[in-house]
Amino acid sequence: GAGVSQSPSNKVTEKGKDVELRCDPISGHTALYWYRQSLGQGLEFLIYFQGNSAPDKSGLPSDRFSAERTGGSVSTLTIQRTQQEDSAVYLCASSPGQMNTEAFFGQGTRLTVV
Amino acid sequence: GQSLEQPSEVTAVEGAIVQINCTYQTSGFYGLSWYQQHDGGAPTFLSYNALDGLEETGRFSSFLSRSDSYGYLLLQELQMKDSASYFCAVKRVQGGKLIFGQGTELSVKP
Numbered sequence: 655g656a657g658v659s660q661s662p663s664n665k666v667t668e669k670g671k672d673v674e675l676r677c678d679p680i681s682g683h684t685a686l687y688w689y690r691q692s693l694g695q696g697l698e699f700l701i702y703f704q705g706n707s708a709p710d711k712s713g714l715p716s717d718r719f720s721a722e723r724t725g726g727s728v729s730t731l732t733i734q735r736t737q738q739e740d741s742a743v744y745l746c747a748s749s750p751g752q753m754n755t756e757a758f759f760g761q762g763t764r765l766t767v768v
Numbered sequence: 769g770q771s772l773e774q775p776s777e778v779t780a781v782e783g784a785i786v787q788i789n790c791t792y793q794t795s796g797f798y799g800l801s802w803y804q805q806h807d808g809g810a811p812t813f814l815s816y817n818a819l820d821g822l823e824e825t826g827r828f829s830s831f832l833s834r835s836d837s838y839g840y841l842l843l844q845e846l847q848m849k850d851s852a853s854y855f856c857a858v859k860r861v862q863g864g865k866l867i868f869g870q871g872t873e874l875s876v877k878p
Contacts, residue, residue, distance in 0.1 A: 696870035
């Protein structure tokens with residue numbers, strides 16, 4: 655596709671369930687970011703993948719959060735045993751390379767934990 | 769640590785000029801970027817300053833002073849459609865993490 659694609663666009667889950675959020679970056683982009691945004695708040699950094707380097711996981715809020723990027727393309731963010739405080743919009747962005755500062759965002763996944 | 773500070777909200781009238789400031793506490797970054805996000809939408813890239821000075825793109829200009837750890841986004845001839853949140857961001861050289869400020873909500877009034 656032409657842009658960053660995220661799925662699902664909306665997800666409602668029960669507290670305690672696991673969820674998987676998917677991100678398809680722009681083809682050829684080696685950098686991929688995940689952010690979390692609560693209503694009216696800023697972009698909270700979660701994790702960053704760059705090529706084949708080890709990901710920067712410094713923003714993951716707890717060990718319930720994990721992410722992987724297969725084949726340097728598609729990424730999945732997994733949240734285990736979801737809590738109500740996990741409710742937010744999860745945004746994925748990709749960028750052509752490490753030195754490139756322009757990031758292209760997907761439309762996000764709105765996660766609601768009930 | 770690393771942080772970027774912005775005013776939480778700014779209000780201006782249509783046709784006016786508004787400046788959104790960003791101060792940062794970080795080192796070793798590629799440059800200062802600005803993003804726009806409308807309600808319910810995704811952030812979109814507006815501008816990037818790699819070097820000190822002013823960059824102009826149409827009605828929008830952005831400025832960076834590394835010695836003052838300061839930058840700003842200048843919006844001229846404000847239009848109602850400019851009502852949105854604006855985020856400054858830096859990308860660290862070490863590691864490449866892209867960090868955003870908390871955002872400034874701009875309200876343009878008629």
